[in-house]
Amino acid sequence: MGSTNLVERLVGRALASGRGERVAYLTGTGGRLRYAELYRAVRGYAARLAEAGIGPGTPGLVVADDDLPTVVAILALWWRGAVAVPVSPMLTEAELAFIAADCRAGFLHADERGGARADQAGMAGLPRGGAEWLAPGAPPSPPPVSQLPSEVLLIQYTSGSTGKPKGVLHTGAGVQGVLDGFGRLLDLQPEDLVLSTAKLSFGYGFGNSLLFPLAAGAGVLLNQGPPDVYRLAATIARHRPTVLCSVPRIYAALLDRAGSQALLDRAGSQALLDRAGSQDIPVRHSVPPAPAGGHAPTAPAQRSAPPDLGSVRLAVSAGEHLPAALCADFTRAFGVPLVNGLGATEVLHIVLATRGSQPGSTGRPVPGMTVSVRDDAGRLVPSGTEGRLHVAGPSVAAGYLDRPESAARTFAAGGAYTGDIVRQDPDGDLRYVCRHDDLINIGGYKVSPLDVEAAVRDLDGLAQCAVVGARDAAGLEEAVAYLVPAQGVDPDALHRAARVAFRSGLPPHKRPAAIEVVEQLPTTSTGKLARFRLRNRSVEPVLVRMRVLRDGPGRTLVCIPYAGGSSGAFTRLARHLPGGWRVVAGEATYRDGATIADAASAWWRAGTPYLAGGGVLLGHSLGAVLAAAVADAAGDGLAGTQVVLSAPPLLTGGERPALVSADDETLLAGLRSTGLLPAGSLTSEEITRLLLPRFRRDIALAPTGFQGVRSRAVHVLLGTDDGLCTREALAARIPVDRIASLHVVPGDHYFVTTNPAGTARVLAGMFDGTSGPGPGS
Numbered sequence: 016m017g018s019t020n021l022v023e024r025l026v027g028r029a030l031a032s033g034r035g036e037r038v039a040y041l042t043g044t045g046g047r048l049r050y051a052e053l054y055r056a057v058r059g060y061a062a063r064l065a066e067a068g069i070g071p072g073t074p075g076l077v078v079a080d081d082d083l084p085t086v087v088a089i090l091a092l093w094w095r096g097a098v099a100v101p102v103s104p105m106l107t108e109a110e111l112a113f114i115a116a117d118c119r120a121g122f123l124h125a126d127e128r129g130g131a132r133a134d135q136a137g138m139a140g141l142p143r144g145g146a147e148w149l150a151p152g153a154p155p156s157p158p159p160v161s162q163l164p165s166e167v168l169l170i171q172y173t174s175g176s177t178g179k180p181k182g183v184l185h186t187g188a189g190v191q192g193v194l195d196g197f198g199r200l201l202d203l204q205p206e207d208l209v210l211s212t213a214k215l216s217f218g219y220g221f222g223n224s225l226l227f228p229l230a231a232g233a234g235v236l237l238n239q240g241p242p243d244v245y246r247l248a249a250t251i252a253r254h255r256p257t258v259l260c261s262v263p264r265i266y267a268a269l270l271d272r273a274g275s276q277a278l279l280d281r282a283g284s285q286a287l288l289d290r291a292g293s294q295d296i297p298v299r300h301s302v303p304p305a306p307a308g309g310h311a312p313t314a315p316a317q318r319s320a321p322p323d324l325g326s327v328r329l330a331v332s333a334g335e336h337l338p339a340a341l342c343a344d345f346t347r348a349f350g351v352p353l354v355n356g357l358g359a360t361e362v363l364h365i366v367l368a369t370r371g372s373q374p375g376s377t378g379r380p381v382p383g384m385t386v387s388v389r390d391d392a393g394r395l396v397p398s399g400t401e402g403r404l405h406v407a408g409p410s411v412a413a414g415y416l417d418r419p420e421s422a423a424r425t426f427a428a429g430g431a432y433t434g435d436i437v438r439q440d441p442d443g444d445l446r447y448v449c450r451h452d453d454l455i456n457i458g459g460y461k462v463s464p465l466d467v468e469a470a471v472r473d474l475d476g477l478a479q480c481a482v483v484g485a486r487d488a489a490g491l492e493e494a495v496a497y498l499v500p501a502q503g504v505d506p507d508a509l510h511r512a513a514r515v516a517f518r519s520g521l522p523p524h525k526r527p528a529a530i531e532v533v534e535q536l537p538t539t540s541t542g543k544l545a546r547f548r549l550r551n552r553s554v555e556p557v558l559v560r561m562r563v564l565r566d567g568p569g570r571t572l573v574c575i576p577y578a579g580g581s582s583g584a585f586t587r588l589a590r591h592l593p594g595g596w597r598v599v600a601g602e603a604t605y606r607d608g609a610t611i612a613d614a615a616s617a618w619w620r621a622g623t624p625y626l627a628g629g630g631v632l633l634g635h636s637l638g639a640v641l642a643a644a645v646a647d648a649a650g651d652g653l654a655g656t657q658v659v660l661s662a663p664p665l666l667t668g669g670e671r672p673a674l675v676s677a678d679d680e681t682l683l684a685g686l687r688s689t690g691l692l693p694a695g696s697l698t699s700e701e702i703t704r705l706l707l708p709r710f711r712r713d714i715a716l717a718p719t720g721f722q723g724v725r726s727r728a729v730h731v732l733l734g735t736d737d738g739l740c741t742r743e744a745l746a747a748r749i750p751v752d753r754i755a756s757l758h759v760v761p762g763d764h765y766f767v768t769t770n771p772a773g774t775a776r777v778l779a780g781m782f783d784g785t786s787g788p789g790p791g792s
Contacts, residue, residue, distance in 0.1 A: 020159035021168065021187060022094045025229035026054050034205060038234045041208075043250050046083050050232070053087070059153035060091035060144065067122070067142045071096030071160050074170065075122040076115055076141075078104050078129030081215050081224060081237040084146040088124035089215070089225065093168055096160030097122070100170045100182075103216040104129035105522035110180065112136040114172055118182055118416060164188035167413060171218050173360040173461060182416030183218075183360045190363070192409025193222060194230050196381040197356070197365040201331070203231035203258065210236040210256035212247060212265050219334050219459055222364040223260040241523065242458075244268035248322040255326035259351075262334040262459050264491050266345050266353065273321045273348055324349045333358055333365050334459020336447050338490035339375035346372040354378075357447060359433040361425060363410045366433075367445055377437065377447045384408035385430070388439050393428055401448050404435045453546060455484035455494045460524045464546075467494055467527060470520035471513050476504035479536050482527060483549045493528035497549055499535055506532040506624045529560065532624055556609035557617035561601045561625070569595030570782060571630035573622045575638030576602055577662075577765070578691065578713035584635075584768055591775035593783060599625045605716055614716055615644035619652070629655035631782060635767045636691070637713055639663035643724040653727070657755075657782065660724070661732040661774075662764050664691065665744035679707055686710060690739040690764045728755040730781060732774070734766040735759055756781065 029035065035051035048056065069075065075092040077099060079085040089099045100118050102111065104126065114120075115138055123141040125133050130145065162168060169185040203209065209228045213220030228235045236254050240246070242265060251259070324330075327349075332342070333356035346353050353372045356365035367386060369378035380386045387395055388402040396402040407430030414422040425431055436448040455462045464482040471480055479499040487493050496517070500509045510532050517526045537548035561573075562582045572592070574585040582600035589598035601621055603614065618641055626632060632653070634642030639660040646658045676682050686692035691710070731754055733740055742757070758777045762770040 018161040018163050019187075020094065020096075020161055021190060022057060022090050022159055024191075025226070026050060026057065026090065029229075029232045030054055032232065034232050037205060037232065039229065040083055040086060040235050040237060041254060042082060042237045043239055043246075043254075046237075048083055048087075053090075056083075056087045056149050057090045057094055058156035059151075060087050060148050061094040061159075062153040062156040063144060063148050064091055064095045064097070064122070065157050066154060067144075069095055069097055069122045069142065071162075073097040073121040074100050074118040075124060076118070076120040076133075076138075077101040077124045077216075078111065078133055079124060079126035080104060080128070080239055081220070082126065082146075082239060083237070084126070084149055085124070085215060086225060086237075087149060088144060092122075092124075094159045095157075096162055096166075096168075098167055098170055100172075101216045101221065102172060103214060103522070104132055105524065106132070107520070107522060108132055108136040111138070114180055114182075115141075117180070118170055162187055164191065165413075169221075170416060171221070171360050171363075173218075181418050181421060184413040184416055185363055186413050189410050189412060190226060192383060193364045194226060196383045196408065196410055197222070197358075197368060198227050198230060199382050200368055200370075201227055201258075201329075203227055203233045205232040207231070207233040207258050208236055208254065208256045209233060209258045209260065210238060210251065210254070211260040212238050212242045213260060213262060213334060213459060214238075217334070217459060218360045218363060219260070219262075219358060219365070223331070226364075244272055244322075248272065251326070252323050257326055257328050258331070259324070259327050259329075260331040260333075263332055263337045263341055264335070264458055266330070266332060266337075267341055267491065269322045269324075270341070270345050270348055322349075324351055327351050329354065331356060331365075335456045335492060336490075341490065342372055343374040346374075357404075357433075357435065357445075359406075359431070359435075361412050361431045361433065362406050362408075363412065366406050366408070366410065367404075373444070375446065376444045378445065379443055380406075380408075384410065386445065388437055388445075389428075389432075398439050398441050401436055401438045403451055404433045404437045404445070406430050406433060450484075453483075455482075456492050457494060457524055457528075462494060462525050464494070467496065467517070467521065467525055471496070471498070471516045474509075474512055474516055476501050476509050476512065478502075481536050481544055481546060481549055483546050485529075485550065487528070494526075495529045495531060495549075496527040497531045497533050497536060499533060506627075510624075556605070556613040558604040559601050559617045559621035560603070561599055561621050564589040564598045564600050565592075565596070567595045567597040569593075569597065571597045571599060571625050572778070573625050573630060573632050574598065574600040575618060575632075575634035575641050576600065577636035577638055577767075579710040580635075580638075587771040588767060588774055591772045593775075593779050597625075605713065609716060611640070611644050611716055612648070614641055615648045618642075619645050619649050623652075626653070626656050629657075631657045631659060631778070633659040633661055633778075635661040636664055636764065637716070641716075643729070646724055646727055646729065658724075658727065658729045659732060659778070659781075660729050661767055662734055662737055662740045663731070663745070663748075664689070665740050665748060682707060682711060690737065724749060724753055728753050730754075730756045731758070732766075732777060733757070733759050734762045734764055736762060737764040737766070739764050 029050040036049050038047060039050045039053045040048045075097050077085060077088050089101060092099045102114055111132055120141060123133055123138055123143045125143065125145060164187045167184045167186055170182045172180040172182055209223060211220050211223035213223060215221050215224055224235050224237065236256050244265060330351050330353045332353055337355045342353050342355060355369045355378060357367040357377050358365040366381055366384045367378045368381055369376050385407045387405045389405050390396050390402050405428060411431045414426050434451045436451055437445045438448055439445050450456060453464055455464060467482040468480050471477060477498060478501040480496060482494055482496045484492050485495045498509055498513055500506055510530055513530055537545040564586055576584045581602040585600040592598060632642055640663060642658055642660055646653060760766045760770060760773050760777055767774050
């Protein structure tokens with residue numbers, strides 16, 4: 016490839032082939048640029064750059080959300096032979112200041128938000144452009160600057176294990192290499208409309224929304240604002256893109272929403288509404304996940320039609336590991352092939368990809384790239400052995416900006432180490448294992464634990480902090496912060512202060528999805544922090560996560576849900592309780608082999624911070640089985656805490672075989688006959704697909720149902736129309752001296768969700784002394 020200008024390669028070609036009137040870019044707010052208009056806008060912006068003295072080799076910082084001016088600014092910088100440095104406007108002022116100084120930025124393009132951040136970062140003196148530079152009236156444009164393939168034209172910033180961002184240097188040859196590599200595999204056509212939830216400031220999004228579509232003469236639908244699954248679904252329905260590029264957690268959110276909406280549309284029962292509304296992955300101690308997770312809890316009123324992906328012919332997933340089950344479920348639910356890809360900023364874009372949907376596989380090298388699996392010494396390892404992924408080929412970056420030591424470690428052996436641990440199958444497919452270092456991969460962003468920890472280091476009352484990566488219930492990576500309070504500091508107060516500090520001091524994608532307050536951090540024999548032990552906590556048999564549904568200064572109610580349920584099942588109950596009550600609800604992931612003792616221990620650990628000093632522990636149905644097990648296991652540790660067993664499932668010997676059956680129809684019949692399946696209008700197929708996996712997982716924990724409570728007296732709630740839990744059956748399981756009070760609530764087995772107002776009146780009457788049904792009523 017000789018001396019040329021990349022804008023002519025990407026945009027000029029469309030004009031030369033007569034496609035100038037085809038749409039190049041659309042925005043969700045109605046913006047539109049055809050290829051001819053894009054070409055004119057780039058020339059106009061480039062003319063203003065020339066007036067400002069911005070020419071070849073000048074680093075131009077682009078701090079803006081994905082929008083038409085953002086694209087024009089990048090292309091105009093290339094027209095002038097300058098170096099584009101796209102960064103996220105979500106970065107902190109300190110991060111922006113560091114990047115600007117590190118790349119020696121000579122120009123700034125910013126939108127309103129990015130400009131405000133840049134000013135706070137001390138960049139007010141830089142020559143600056145913005146959306147106004149697209150207005151008519153620019154001076155005549157100078158001709159495009161020709162560049163050699165070896166010249167750097169793009170710097171993308173990533174973070175290393177030290178937390179300091181590193182500038183990755185990309186050349187014209189590298190861009191051409193990625194177009195000939197994954198671009199050839201992607202095979203976009205001029206008729207395609209591409210939508211990427213990954214941003215232009217992210218290497219994955221840069222290829223999706225600029226390089227590949229423009230090279231093919233296709234259209235791009237720019238996704239503005241933070242990733243949000245509801246707005247994304249509406250955008251897809253309105254604009255009908257044909258290619259969707261996103262990260263696994265967005266695909267999981269679309270899948271969850273499709274399942275949740277089916278329940279909402281057809282169930283007709285509030286128990287199912289609460290369950291569907293809680294499909295979003297919850298968080299421990301109520302810290303909401305980053306928007307990049309796409310799982311932020313959303314009120315049921317916001318749920319409209321299920322996602323319609325009928326226009327999408329191809330979906331691409333990259334940025335983080337795609338779990339095999341998620342790939343299979345998404346393809347089955349939407350009928351859209353989901354290509355799994357693996358890339359890195361150091362190799363510009365995807366270098367490993369599957370050919371269509373191949374659940375569990377990370378794929379094979381894209382055209383032009385060579386990959387190998389090596390040990391720490393750089394030696395090739397045999398097939399089937401885990402090792403470091405090494406990539407060689409034209410899209411490998413030229414190195415890091417002014418980081419010779421880091422570059423020597425990464426860019427070695429004629430290519431680059433991506434930092435991933437993989438395993439190659441005998442047939443040549445590669446499978447992702449984990450990251451080589453401690454970086455946490457959140458929605459495709461490589462987050463340093465040190466960066467996250469720094470946000471709370473100076474927090475009053477904090478003795479120690481450690482942040483590690485963990486897996487959520489969908490198998491996606493998240494950040495978990497472990498805090499140790501100083502002596503005498505209230506754990507809840509520390510948790511609240513840490514949440515505020517994380518929100519104010521970190522961009523959304525770096526905020527931890529969960530905060531755990533613990534007594535101490537594990538250490539090695541030499542006294543160093545044992546991060547691996549914290550990470551191992553995520554693979555314990557039971558992982559319990561708590562959500563604060565409502566805060567209040569008075570009595571705390573901690574809720575354990577029924578089989579197949581989640582923390583969202585208690586949302587309406589929380590609304591009906593008196594204003595002073597604080598309501599906390601949890602849900603759990605039960606791994607294979609988990610026992611009732613494992614579950615009781617996990618629920619006790621998760622609930623202790625909320626029950627300290629007294630409170631009410633409420634378990635409904637299967638939750639009542641767990642609450643009883645917690646009471647027995649905790650013993651005197653629950654002193655001052657009242658235990659309420661709500662509708663404990665009193666199964667007979669004849670009912671149990673069906674509930675532990677591996678056959679779906681047998682299990683479904685057993686759930687219906689016992690009353691464990693809430694009433695609704697779902698078809699058998701929908702129940703089998705959406706509900707049975709959750710029921711099977713939970714019931715396996717306690718297949719024999721409630722067996723009584725030994726250690727203490729408990730309060731019991733029964734439904735008037737619950738044939739599964741009657742007074743007579745209860746008397747056979749709990750000695751009379753173990754029942755502190757017995758109350759009846761109008762409703763079936765799921766009265767806690769179908770009659771939350773009545774349940775709330777009973778609880779208030781029991782513990783606040785207000786009017787309500789008395790014992791034995």
